[in-house]
Amino acid sequence: MVHLDEKLQPILTEVLRRNAGEPEFHQAVHEVLESLGRVIAKRPEYAEQALIERICEPERQIIFRVPWADDKGRAHINRGFRVQFNSALGPYKGGIRFHPSVNVGIIKFLGFEQTFKNALTGMPIGGAKGGSDFDPKGRSDAEIMRFCQSFITELYRHLGEYTDVPAGDIGVGGREIGYMFGQYKRLTNRYEAGVLTGKGLSYGGSRARKEATGYGNTYFVQSMLATRGLTFEGRKVVVSGSGNVAIYTMEKVQSFGGKVMACSDSNGYVVDENGIDLDLVKEIKEVRRERISEYARLKGTGAHYIAGGSIWDVSCDVAMPSATQNELTGKDARTLVKNGVIAVGEGANMPTTPDAVKIFQEAGVLFAPGKAANAGGVATSALEMQQNASRDSWTFDQTEARLAVIMRGIHDACYETAEEYGAPGDYVLGANIAGFVRVAEAMRALGLI
Template sequence: MPSTASSLASVATWIEALEQAVQQRNPGEPEFHQAVHEVLETLAPVISLRPELREAKLVERMAEPERQIIFRVPWQDDRGEIHVNRGFRVEFNSALGPYKGGLRFHPSVNLGIVKFLAFEQIFKNALTGLGIGGGKGGSDFDPRGRSDAEVMRFCQSFMTELHRHLGEHTDVPAGDIGVGAREIGYLFGQYRRMTNRWEAGVLTGKGTAWGGSHVRTEATGYGNVLFTAEMLKMRGEHLAGQQVTVSGSGNVAIYTVEKAQELGAHVRTVSDSAGYVVDDKGIDLPLLKQIKEVERGRVSDYAARRGSSARYILGGSVWEVPTDVALPSATQNELTAKDAATLVRNGVKAVSEGANMPTTPDAVRILRDAGVAFGPAKAANAGGVATSALEMRQNAGRDSWPFARVEEELAQVMGRIHDTVYETAERYDRPGDYAAGANIAGFERVADAMLAQGLI
């Protein structure tokens, strides 16, 4: 679907002006600015071919959240000291369904980060085809080092305010960084207490004994590996036998390692904020799970207990390790232009994002120019929210599916996402550009729904 050069130039000028307007309207929010830029820079072919989208100000409307909620979260620690944190929920777009997206508890959380995550979630959720809108939330509360009782009191205070904005047909949060099964349990309990309703579909990531879904814990990591395998398949290769570098050591990283090993890859690395481990024998998954999920330890503990095959590097970059496939699974902007240049120099074939926006724009350009297959987060890590939507489906039918069925459904969703993204890139003369394909496909689905529903 080619566009004329003059038409594209005109649209590019309009997009540049729109970006500046977004930055002026949302000062001091660099992550949000980056997320908007990464989508807008790929939309010129769509806007030039579909002038009705520009006339209806679809892009301007899509870049403005439907609702931004900020609230006080007071709570008391075990010593009786009172603390005050800040809570956020950005309900960004509900054109395709109820707002859907996780809650993040981490000291770095602020409105700009929540808006970036929610904006990304719009397109990610659209790509799943499962009828969910985009939202995100969280708090600057740090659960690390806090007792279960302290975390419970914080979660109860947080949900006391947030509950009025939630509902299975309105807004359905899930977990994210700092919000796991423990936190979801406390949040759900307080929601029931405040509403006097057993509304299982209002939160996802629940325990399987009380409305949760199998595979939800594994889904983001599994989904990214499945997407990576599809990208390699398009190049006539398989994941089996490939050297794989994984960053992070939380939930996403652990289950990225698990699925990659299951498919025959050799995974040698995990990392945390202090450093990284290289294990020449391959990551010992049971040991990693024991240290991270049970003991809440550090990757340095893994290296100390693993033996001579593993070495711990304090500081530095995990991307210095030569690899065939890189799967960033820690946090935003962790893979820089310098890291991308190192990966390319070492012969990397594919980079796929398990975390949200872990690759900087300059790094993406370096990878793309070098012909590296690049899986953007809004497509590659959609497995988590896709399985959350499957959990909502089970809740609606008061049903519980076995692990194998959910895993098969997840594999089908990730296959469809890959094919949609790949074919959209081809349709707009961007063959192999998964980032452009994901942005355009997600945007078109949301834009068409918004057009159909009038000026909203």
């Protein structure tokens, strides 16, 4: 691990002791603390009143049992989580993830990252994350509905438009949000549209929400490329994943003139020398809900599927990891650098391992950390909350225009903060410090709570 400022080392030691067996959370905290030595040197008041220690400790952690019955009447038990990390800037805000890998350490890492990501948007929202180790794959709509209803039957008492506003994440899309919102409405006897975001357009959702994370990541990378006089035009791009974030990253990259060469799912990846046919990916993933291997079978000429392996073996100018945490390793980074990558934009949360980030930075590759680059989703969720509060509904173009302004603002804040603290071009440091300072200022103003 990189050497920390001596004032911060005891904080990290205590985090490791108090949160044993949570490596993703340890990694996320260490990465932020690495950036804060420069802040403490310049602003010593941030080392007072256990401010950093408080930022590293969630305000509330909720763990609960989720019982549900499958279509054959068999009972199942899953575990539900909600970590309400920090509310200094506004109500807790962050997604819900349904995936077998979910545990309290994963949720804490995501909630910690979300706190700084939300601060970077400039919107009045705090940080949280939630989920369950439930696996939605292969489950019927009726089973999904029963699980969502059981999940929210416990969680609803901790939610509210002024308290905590969840959204979707891996395994939780519009269908799941609808079932959870319906059960929340049933339990509370209130039509509180602002309590969940990522809703359908027919009941209070925002246009461009589905596209927002992928679009936002692409806007951020576009701004980053522009600092070197570059654009997406004619660039070869590889996007990992084939879920919501990946699909709309590919869509916006193509609109900017980039050529997407490959995408993936958890089984393997597909390469199309003619450029990925996005309509076919949408058909396979959003309509048929099938594996990406179907792409090569249906497309035929120019497309081939590789089971397993690493999508980062595919040569590209821009890499956009958009699947899950720690998917891009040091070995992958060395391959990408060797093949001439010029920029990396994180669409997923912490998809690049620390050694890979270091390799990119040492090679002079533009690197956009997820807490900044993928903030478009939560920014548009905040815009959905704004529309719900005013009983209004904006057009797609209005919403996307706001998203573009927010993402360029995040880019500029990261870029300028990195310069201010003596690390020009270091977007990781810029994002960490810019997010931290905004949260820290609010916490200092609110007192020791």
